[in-house]
Amino acid sequence: MGDLNYQLSGFHQYSELHYTPDAIGDLAYNGVASDTLRSNTANGLQFDASYKLNAAHTLRTGLAYTRQNTHSDNSVGVFDMNDDGTQASTDPRTIVDNSSKTGKLSSVYLQDEWHIGAPLTINYGVRFDKVDAFVNEQQWSPRINVAYQLAKGTALHAGYSRYFTPPPQELAAQSSIDKYAGTSNAPEVAVSDNVKSERTNYYDVGISHQFSGALTMTADAYYKKIRNMLDEGQFGQALILSPFNYDRGYAKGLELSAVYSQKDWGSFLNVTTQKAEGTNITSGQSLFGPDELAYIANHYIHVDHDQTVTISGGAHYHWGDSQISGDVLYGSGLRLTPDTDGAAPNSGHLPHYTTVNLALTHTWKATPVGAVEGRLALINAFDKVYLLRDGSGVGVGAPQYGERRSLYAGISTSF
Template identity: 45%
Template structure:
């Protein structure tokens, strides 16, 4: 039985109390509702209804004020609104990562990780404009499309408020009780034993608005099928997700918001039949690879408490957050030893706590000053129990009795970021956003960097917008993804490392340039083009080292990524969803043949640079192309 976090359970209890209070305070004559999200009309507004309407209006005004605190000035922003979320294949039942694939330049590798503009999985996620601390990368998306009202991808030369993870920002604005009033239950079925059950509930009681959702998914294809058959073997998944939103309006200018989410995912590791045995396990030399029983479970939970204030020219938002993430890989001891000579039980978890503050102050008609900071403390543990065979100097097995090696590690990490920037409008048609951020990292090494940012947006006409930007980036490796195995423990075994020197992994430092334009070519048609170039040192990437299907970080000495995007957005009617067609290419030069830092494991050749999105760094041949064309008519 899964145990949910205390804070999350308390939040659901508060929500249930709010629902009960709402039911008790609503007059009997007005309790009849339709079977959708909108209550049935009553002859005249009751005091409860009037208060709910006021909460809705105030929430919308504070949402607008919040957007002014951390805008995406000069960056490239694509947004999927509620119409398109509903109209996409599978609708709100679509996995979150598949929804993100609808953005230009996004690709997904065989591990399920997302890559934007040909880079490794260096994305940050924000919920209602508050950073969500990163989790351990797994097969299942911990977020759900269902609770999103709209989702944006922000990329390019990012303004100074975005730090540490700068390839792209996934900005999620959630549903809330002020807009989603009522209850909804759904069942979604499909091939390969697909079954999804979901519940949603939202409403307003007094000054409190709430929204909660739960979902359960069973699918016969949990991970990419490694065989040519249409029916995978041993590939089931079960996924349970919860999300809750609570917002309390203090007055017309301020509110408290509490967000919480939780998910638990179980995955069977798919099998590839017909594989030849390679090792002798205590006299056992035969094993049907279709009968392997490897499994992985993933747990994530987070809570975010935010206070927002709109004081005229001054707007600010202060948040505290907590995040827990855990991945457990369970091997098939006998089968893994026979086929690979290694059976590793890997248990990783990371606990994150922190605070974030963002503010904006309108100095005058020409200048708006924005400043803020973020602090995160992380504690990561890695517990590994590995069964291996002893080998001689040539790698030949010398004993059929496996050895058991325990290799446990833990580490604290501290991340600090400060930024200051000015939005300057020297002319009505020109907006200049310039500033910088100062970041400090105390983890595997002490590092810091000052990163200047500048962008210019020029609108010569209402139908035309040009932008150009530069950003200096500083990207520390994820604490939970840095390999901490002890090389000496595995010397002379089937899990010994091909590389015996392991220098500390470093933060990536990069220069990023972006230029683009959008043009309204006719009524309802917008065309955009965007080009980008990135040059980096100590380039970070992630790969699989050892037999457990868990990603670890490493460095290349240098990297280079460049490419372009072309978008067409038809919007022939105000009620239609926006579609686009895009092509993105990226490539990198052969700066180094092997990773230079952080490489521990049996097989350095298996890295994410060999995944489906292409060899983004080792060779210049990679040219991943993504495309999407959506056309929707609201009237025929």
């Protein structure tokens, strides 16, 4: 509508995860047989608008509202235990542990894009978020980002942003943990505080330079200072993700990238190095052992998804209505806890890995249903077998492998 643009969206989302046990085998080997069903239904609205006030200012605003309902239905076979930790009976009993929670998340923001002069642009604004679920929290988040054209083809940018990230609703409440007291499913730590929202101060700075019409290179550095640092892990007999908080954490990194583009072909290369650590677990304590909690309470440890070096690169060639492309991904390995006495949690890392992916696309332009694009993608072309996790480490309950060789086909059309 002239200088005013707006968009209104509504959405519905449903997800479900059902873990079923080997009722006899799990009881015999683990002392617990858990039939767990978790489901989440979310409905929401989002509105965004922008208005070009004048040549120097463009205003943007928006709001969002989400209402979600989470159900956790558990039927858990357990054995009763004596005070000395021995099994009291060979006859199991079933504990029914069903719960539900309705949560609401509201957000609103206002932003101004200010073109001060030809080389300088500032984006600044503020956002407000409020969550009402297992916790009732809110935050005002100011943000400012500056872009400056140093010279033709060279630009600097720097910024500060405050972020507010509510936790997922799928978590184990204290009332559920209390039901397992005196049984084979009782945790070593019987206290589990509610998971809180993550609050982050984010700083970044970078530079880009266009060496020619074909080659552009960029460098970006960032630092995140985090309170109530959110993480998720797989715990217990039913390996379902559960959230928890570190009291304090940080993440920092550097990314170097290059893009080369010609008429019929092009390539890219990204090299990143980063480090992320947290200390003092302050929620979901029942998911951990007491020795692990005691160490982390006084030491920073690597988070389980911390990977020191990641490199990706690729190229494509275009002829007629077809294109062939390939890319390579290298990772130095996620974290593990070494199998040695006194080893700090997450102090080691898995072996590095490299995978190669290939793709072929073709476009049929004149069809009765408009332009049609077909695509074939070969993932992990050389069928490299590699571990993402080995089952050790904080929040890592089972081994997990990378995807084996896979072939995907897709087709899309646009009128």
